[in-house]
Amino acid sequence: MTSLVLVRRIAARPSIVFDALTTVDGVAAWWGPDDLPLVRAEIDARVGGAFRVRFRTLDGQEHEAFGEYLEVVRPERLAMSWRYAFGGEPEELGRTSRIEIALKPVDTGTELTFTHAELSNEASRMSHERGWTGSLAKLARLLANTGKGDSR
Amino acid sequence: MVNYQDRGLDRVFAALVDPTRRAILARLEREESLSISAIAAPFPIKLPAVMKHLDVLGDAGLVTRAKRGRTVDIRLSPAPLREATDWLRRYERFWSPALDRLAAYAEGREAEVGACEAQSGEAGKTGE
Numbered sequence: 632m633t634s635l636v637l638v639r640r641i642a643a644r645p646s647i648v649f650d651a652l653t654t655v656d657g658v659a660a661w662w663g664p665d666d667l668p669l670v671r672a673e674i675d676a677r678v679g680g681a682f683r684v685r686f687r688t689l690d691g692q693e694h695e696a697f698g699e700y701l702e703v704v705r706p707e708r709l710a711m712s713w714r715y716a717f718g719g720e721p722e723e724l725g726r727t728s729r730i731e732i733a734l735k736p737v738d739t740g741t742e743l744t745f746t747h748a749e750l751s752n753e754a755s756r757m758s759h760e761r762g763w764t765g766s767l768a769k770l771a772r773l774l775a776n777t778g779k780g781d782s783r
Numbered sequence: 784m785v786n787y788q789d790r791g792l793d794r795v796f797a798a799l800v801d802p803t804r805r806a807i808l809a810r811l812e813r814e815e816s817l818s819i820s821a822i823a824a825p826f827p828i829k830l831p832a833v834m835k836h837l838d839v840l841g842d843a844g845l846v847t848r849a850k851r852g853r854t855v856d857i858r859l860s861p862a863p864l865r866e867a868t869d870w871l872r873r874y875e876r877f878w879s880p881a882l883d884r885l886a887a888y889a890e891g892r893e894a895e896v897g898a899c900e901a902q903s904g905e906a907g908k909t910g911e
Contacts (some may be wrong), residue, residue: 635874641886643893651889661884664877718908740893747874 632726633682645734645741648656652732658684665689679704682711694718698727708733795867798843805830808845820856837898861870862878 641648651657653676657710659669663686670685683697695716702710709732714725731746798804807822823833837857840846844863849856 635871635878637875637878637882639882639886641889643868643889647892647896648885651885651892657885657888661881663881665880666884705896721831741889743882743886745878747878 634746637745639743639745640737640739640741641743642740644708648682648734648741648743649709652709653703653705658659662686663688667756676703676709683716692718698730701729702731706734787875791863792867792870794843795845796881798839798845799867801836801839804840805853807833807836807840808859808864811846816856816858818856820854822857 643651651660653674655674656677657715658672658674662669662672665688667687667689667723670687671683672685673681673683675681678700680700681697682700682701683695685693685695689695695718696713697716698712698714700709700711702708709730712727713730713731714727727749729746729748731748733746735742735744798810803826806826810822810825811817818838819834820830822837823830826833837846837848839847845860847858847860849858
């Protein structure tokens with residue numbers, strides 16, 4: 632299971648957020664872990680279309696991810712397969728994971744739910760189970776607070 | 784080596800899937816150490832079922848057991864849990880700043896589009 636879920640509220644209407652996710656101009660503005668320009672981006676945002684994105688991290692390494700759009704429903708939903716051509720986390724090399732993005736209109740604009748799912752083989756087997764991420768984080772926080780021990 | 788570590792993580796995540804096992808861990812976090820029957824007490828399940836959960840937690844390295852007289856003390860062993868959260872956080876570190884930049888970009892676009900719409904008056908107010 633091993634999916635990562637992140638939620639953001641964005642002060643922009645869903646169609647604008649959707650286009651930021653599915654156009655080269657948009658993707659170039661935000662993709663990647665560090666604040667560096669993309670090395671290259673190819674995006675064909677329709678079902679069965681491909682994307683390929685190459686980016687550089689601050690340590691100078693280049694990473695390239697590619698995949699296929701599985702669902703494209705403007706301006707609500709986007710799903711794509713995700714695989715590293717090179718770079719990325721070592722245990723993900725040669726594995727395909729899945730990215731799902733859901734956009735929901737809210738008063739202030741859009742609520743974006745980002746899911747990076749199927750991060751390992753074992754994971755996909757149990758991906759129907761949700762919600763443990765929060766529990767895990769909570770437990771980890773509790774554990775971080777102990778460590779000092781003593782007060783029972 | 785990577786494989787070995789992967790399998791360890793798989794076990795930890797598999798152990799954490801179950802709410803009873805998560806409840807056991809949360810309780811051990813507060814209590815330092817507990818006997819098996821004390822762990823079983825709050826649950827509506829039978830002792831053998833609790834033992835099975837403890838086996839899963841033990842295999843994942845999340846708890847340790849030590850005999851003390853006629854009882855067995857169970858303790859939390861937090862290291863694998865930290866490893867598991869660190870693993871997840873690497874992905875979070877990747878995506879979280881990216882989504883912040885996405886938000887900033889989309890909000891900039893919204894301001895531009897909004898300004899255009901305001902200029903072209905009520906006629907252009909269809910939203911798209």
